[in-house]
Amino acid sequence: MTECAHNGAVNIPSPGRPRSAGRPTLDEVALRAGVGRGTVSRVVNGSPQVSPEARAAVRKAIDELGYVPNRAARALVTQRTDSVALVVSESEDRVFGEPFFAGIVRGISSALADTQLQLWLAMAQSPAERERVEHHLTNQHVDGVMLLSLHDADPLPQLLERRGLPVVLGGRPAQMLADDERLNFTAQLSQLSYVDADNEGGARIAVGHLLDRRRRRIAAIAGPQDMAVGVSRLTGYREALERAGLGVEERLIAYGDFSEASGERAVHDLFAADPSIDAVFAASDLMAVGALRALRTLGKRVPDDVALVGFDDVAIARQTDPPLTTVHQPVEAMGREMARLLVARIGGAASSSVMVETHLVRRASA
């Protein structure tokens, strides 16, 4: 009842007797094996500095007691968790719906396969989710983070880096494309690691292909302009036209959100504004599929009346009617590169970035 009795009973475990309650700890194992805590730790971590007999005794004690090391305690001293996070700023539907994410994850997994690192995937779209993820990330819950699908001037990467967490971006941050007025800011940005496909080049090639096919009224279905990938594919479209000496007409540009439905809508809008269109460049295959459907509704033959080029080279692009000419980006390789960069940064390497090439896949739609 008194504090002393209480303290005596609970706070000071009698040294000779292992506590049976709860999961076993290092020194219960040590006690049973007749060695010190340090030795058990060394056995668990595979240090060579321990005699065969001691090792055997410890191993025996470990599985008699069913001992499992406590990650929190270990992380506290080693400052590592042996796990990394992939955070996607999109809704579940989009993450699971678009094949892009599957490819990235596959690439990351394969690169992480021969590592101790465990990959944890989180989706964070709503502000509440984002804040929660941020809280879990800012402290030592993972050793590094890969960020996918950033919108606008998302402050998350800089925030995390400032906290000392290695960050690798999938797709370059939108701000890096914007005006360089805030030098200070962009200087900070250039410290960030990212992996990106050559979206601008890919779009140039796609539109160039349409130009080669003698198309002159080339419309674009652009992606969201708050993401770098949306902006640079549109830039590539503009550049290709300008290099060919053609002007860019704003009414030949419609904006979608990479979804099939938005591609369908865009085509209707485009043709309502200008029926003379003879080619369409869609900034994603999903939008191209929607466009295809809309074109059929409008009675346009593809590619005879209207040629169509997509972007991404997702699996369904092969199965549309007609099969879709599109720009291939090596998604899985991008995932692998992201993981590779992150592992390097966790290992102390300086931040660096990777740009992967894109190329045209010629099928029947153009």
Place this chain on the structure above:
Amino acid sequence: MTECAHNGAVNIPSPGRPRSAGRPTLDEVALRAGVGRGTVSRVVNGSPQVSPEARAAVRKAIDELGYVPNRAARALVTQRTDSVALVVSESEDRVFGEPFFAGIVRGISSALADTQLQLWLAMAQSPAERERVEHHLTNQHVDGVMLLSLHDADPLPQLLERRGLPVVLGGRPAQMLADDERLNFTAQLSQLSYVDADNEGGARIAVGHLLDRRRRRIAAIAGPQDMAVGVSRLTGYREALERAGLGVEERLIAYGDFSEASGERAVHDLFAADPSIDAVFAASDLMAVGALRALRTLGKRVPDDVALVGFDDVAIARQTDPPLTTVHQPVEAMGREMARLLVARIGGAASSSVMVETHLVRRASA
């Protein structure tokens, strides 16, 4: 250069001066705010037992220093991590390809929205991945686990429960359907929480519907028999036929893996074995879609020559030609229930299970 100098510089911080290296700790904040560690902790955790002035001073010190609490240290003493895991024993392609998983995740997220709990998703198919996940799970990396898509007699759930980790299963463990000879084992199993749809009932309804339509040569495309969901849907098919006084012909049963391709193959096999088939029950919509394609190839009209019923009511079922009659299972609700059960168990509640209802969605294919 020498080890001593090194130790002296790094290991023994001079007590009066806050270390500027690394991230700030609780007592650096305390020092700067002129209060004790405990007070800072109370402010961070929102305890009311602290005066407004002290609170203000602490807050000021916190954001001047950019203090962020260390999760590992906190977890070590609280025994909580405020995060839960969803582990799926499937390949990335399947997880991202099948709409089922998206629905489950959506349900879980929505149930977790008003919680502190952060959801982390992991995929573990290969033995190496499984072992790694197991290691990360077995101690204090998460407060609870949801397991999806278990195959065979997977020992993982029992293992985790034995380690004291709350586990909730999506779909009931395959063994619970098997013979009850190993009572000991099944007794242990019944301790597990799970959420499952009434797959048997759903299959009975589906086949019953075909019988109502005067079909008598009803074939089945079954799912993998190492998963409970595969077994029970087949059981439902058998029961429906038996209740109608019809025998079950084994050659009218083909086995797939829930994928579109396997459904296509199955139909070819079935019709090769018995051309008199006038209806097909597919244990998943994806397989039904494959079946649809195969039937078209064979020149069979649906539903006139062959009626078809699927299972799952995925989104594409609405858009096939003809639209697919199928059995609806409330996937999102299942996810919500899983999360709800897990939260309850983490809160100390006893293990319990939930069965959700299925119902037929009549469209044009039957």
Place this chain on the structure above:
DNA sequence: GGTTTTCCCGCAAACGATCGTGGGGCTGCG
């Protein structure tokens, strides 16, 4: 056989939080 080297291994100090206990200062009442 003595001395040096080589191994092992126990000891104890961190790591950075939480939380119970007790003390000090202020208020209020007699």
Place this chain on the structure above:
DNA sequence: CGCAGCCCCACGATCGTTTGCGGGAAAACC
């Protein structure tokens, strides 16, 4: 003016590891 009561807050033990240091025993060398 004195004492009881109540807030606040400082203190320190504790969670379960890792890891450097040093000691002691065995082995190797002359």
